[in-house]
Amino acid sequence: MSNRHDDPVRRKRAQVAKWTLIANRVGYLLLALAMALFVIAFAFGFSPTMASLIxxxxxxxxxxxxxxxxxxxxxxxxxxxxxxxxx
Structure with a gap:
């Protein structure tokens, strides 16, 4: 039986896990940004630029x-x- 660190499937799985974690963090950050921009636009008025950013x-x-x-x-x-x- 091979070592866990030598297994190419586990290495690829770890790489996929790393990239999904990064994508999750960036995705949720952008979702939070969209909500914050919506609140700002709601308070101060919607403009075409703000709507495009949201x-x-x-x-x-x-x-x-x-x-x-x-x-x-x-x-x-x-x-x-x-x-x-x-x-």
């Missing part, structure tokens, strides 16, 4: 979050399965 940050956050959440759960499930099998 929509843009929402779209990018959804593009980042959708696959990163799914891949994050997949990595966690694969790791949990490996532990249950004793690998």
């Amino acid at each position: 929509i843009g940050s929402l779209v990018v956050s959804f593009i980042l979050l959708a696959p990163s959440i799914v891949l994050g759960y997949a990595v966690k499930a694969a790791e949990r399965d490996d532990v249950e099998r004793g690998l």
